[in-house]
Amino acid sequence: TKEKIYGPDAGTDYEDNQLRFSLLCQAALEAPRILDLNNNPYFSGPYGEDVVFVCNDWHTGLLACYLKSNYQSNGIYRTA
Numbered sequence: 001t002k003e004k005i006y007g008p009d010a011g012t013d014y015e016d017n018q019l020r021f022s023l024l025c026q027a028a029l030e031a032p033r034i035l036d037l038n039n040n041p042y043f044s045g046p047y048g049e050d051v052v053f054v055c056n057d058w059h060t061g062l063l064a065c066y067l068k069s070n071y072q073s074n075g076i077y078r079t080a
Contacts, residue, residue, distance in 0.1 A: 021058075021059045021060070021062065022062055024059065024060065025060055025061075025062040025063040025066055026066060028053065028060070028063055029053070029063065029066055029067060029070075029071060029077075032046060032047040032048065032051045033046055033047075033048060033076075034046055049076070049077055049078070049079065049080065051077070051080055052080065053067065053080060067080060
């Protein structure tokens with residue numbers, strides 16, 4: 001489509017970027033809890049609580065806020 005990853009043209013954003021990146025952060029928090037992300041013959045199933053989240057740009061900035069307010073306050077991802 002010749003569109004850019006963050007918007008239709010260089011220097012412009014998609015109008016729903018706030019929603020896109022909010023959903024990205026929420027999905028990143030849910031994925032380790034429910035997806036079977038390990039192909040190890042000695043382990044199968046979701047990672048659960050044993051994860052590290054890397055939030056190194058504004059696209060994932062909300063993840064830390066969601067982690068603290070929605071998960072850790074409810075006893076989930078206490079050590080993440």
